[in-house]
Amino acid sequence: EPEVTQTPSHQVTQMGQEVILRCVPISNHLYFYWYRQILGQKVEFLVSFYNNEISEKSEIFDDQFSVERPDGSNFTLKIRSTKLEDSAMYFCASSYAIYEQYFGPGTRLTVT
């Protein structure tokens, strides 16, 4: 069964450093998303991407964040200058239509 994959599974970085989280969505999906989940809390929407552009973004997705689909398979989330409060699990998701979303296993980001 097709699945969303994410790398790395765990990323440790120092405050102020740039990180890039990578995702490979399911191949025939058209809509791509990033969410984050701080430990023990709810899943929070960051950004959605369709037709090679951002469709919607939340107030969390400020100028420190950016997304790219550099080729036909990868979808990346960049955080330019990480803060302690960026520590969370970051989930990539994709969907074929605007409904059911398939989540990847997540990247645990730890900012020290």
Added chain:
Amino acid sequence: GQQVMQIPQYQHVQEGEDFTTYCNSSTTLSNIQWYKQRPGGHPVFLIQLVKSGEVKKQKRLTFQFGEAKKNSSLHITATQTTDVGTYFCAGPMRKGGADGLTFGKGTHLIIQP
């Protein structure tokens, strides 16, 4: 902005007992989705409800969407240890489009054998 609230936050049940979680949105939803997250795992899609008053069943799970399309519930009959996890409801941020989901805080289901 849109808020999605879920109760209870935690539910302890004995194996074999029933379980229900309730979800309320501050706005009318075009659809509502339910996800399950096992401990240490990622959200997994369970079901989507679209129509007012809709009821769907998946084996021991029954999902309902309210008449006003602002509330929903998930009921599990005769819980099993495999049901352990957090159940989230989620609604689209806007009608249509490639928009993300607003998740509730989830209900953690803890089952005592």
